[in-house]
Amino acid sequence: MKNNTIITASDVNYAWGVWLLIASIRKAGMDEPILVGTYNWPQQWKDDILKFDDVELSELPATDKRCVTCSKPEIGLRARTEYVTWLDCDGILSGNCSDVLVSRPGEICIRPRTGSEIEASFRPQRKPGEEPGDIPSAVLDIWKRDVGERSEPRCRRGFSANVFTIHRDSFPFLRKWIDQMKKVLPADVKIVADGSVAYFQTDDSVLNSLLLFADDAPKVSAEYHVDDTSRALFVHFGFNPKPWVMWNPQSIRFYDRTMEIIDWALANGYAPKAELPRSYRKEYRRYYRLAAPFARGYYKWMKIKRKLAARLRHS
Numbered sequence: 001m002k003n004n005t006i007i008t009a010s011d012v013n014y015a016w017g018v019w020l021l022i023a024s025i026r027k028a029g030m031d032e033p034i035l036v037g038t039y040n041w042p043q044q045w046k047d048d049i050l051k052f053d054d055v056e057l058s059e060l061p062a063t064d065k066r067c068v069t070c071s072k073p074e075i076g077l078r079a080r081t082e083y084v085t086w087l088d089c090d091g092i093l094s095g096n097c098s099d100v101l102v103s104r105p106g107e108i109c110i111r112p113r114t115g116s117e118i119e120a121s122f123r124p125q126r127k128p129g130e131e132p133g134d135i136p137s138a139v140l141d142i143w144k145r146d147v148g149e150r151s152e153p154r155c156r157r158g159f160s161a162n163v164f165t166i167h168r169d170s171f172p173f174l175r176k177w178i179d180q181m182k183k184v185l186p187a188d189v190k191i192v193a194d195g196s197v198a199y200f201q202t203d204d205s206v207l208n209s210l211l212l213f214a215d216d217a218p219k220v221s222a223e224y225h226v227d228d229t230s231r232a233l234f235v236h237f238g239f240n241p242k243p244w245v246m247w248n249p250q251s252i253r254f255y256d257r258t259m260e261i262i263d264w265a266l267a268n269g270y271a272p273k274a275e276l277p278r279s280y281r282k283e284y285r286r287y288y289r290l291a292a293p294f295a296r297g298y299y300k301w302m303k304i305k306r307k308l309a310a311r312l313r314h315s
Helices: 012-027 045-049 069-078 117-123 138-145 168-184 203-213 249-269 284-314
Strands: 004-011 034-038 056-061 085-087 091-093 107-112 157-169 235-236
Touching: 004 012, 004 069, 004 168, 012 034, 012 045, 012 091, 012 249, 034 069, 034 249, 045 056, 069 085, 069 168, 069 203, 091 249, 117 138, 138 168, 138 203, 157 168, 157 203, 168 203, 249 284
Parallel strands: 004 034, 004 085, 034 056
Antiparallel strands: 085 157, 091 235, 107 157
């Protein structure tokens, strides 16, 4: 039995992302078992994902109204292996990453955020004179109060929860993460908690609060190689729109790599019953390359348009 399970989760809006992620894993020759948390998926998509070898689906409760990203620790607890690795489903592995999706007992392997990332995320909370690369004291004070354990943070830098590996001996910490999210996040929280000073990144923010202030938090591994551009790595399509909707300036850089994965999946019998999105079809390549610089503006306009339509329907 393999000693690491790769886990992910989504609602049906990200089913194409799950399909692409799993295809990238299997194309790379990785044979880890995969556990997918599904939230209100139709049976057709479940059947299509189960075409891949050694994939198991685990239904998330329909009564849970939080964004699916908050299910990370719950899905992790359902794994039966010694280690568990979470991968966001809006990304691909560019090659075999089995050797770096690892940790040690008592540790969590997770990516430290860069100073520029922290500055971009926490600029509104920063007081004059505070270091731009540190988490602001206004946020740290709330985390310290809510966790209620350590008086000083282990560090003033944060970590990204889109990829992490943890050992089974830290499963009690996953339960603590679940309990802390229930404590500080709204029961119907979306992917971003608008208006929250300390928890606007929802599950990510809560995980960071515990890594910095919980007495029993696992130690962060000294090494992290899943973003090493000199080798196979995790490519995160973090910005909207996602590739199955429209290519944006960040994701279009990995167009050819993504299409190789799609071609492999289609050639090996993993085509879903759903029609392949236009953005996943080569005949539209030129259009999407030309449109990519305008994708984010288009996406924002479509969101505004949907909100206006919803208001009109309820007025």
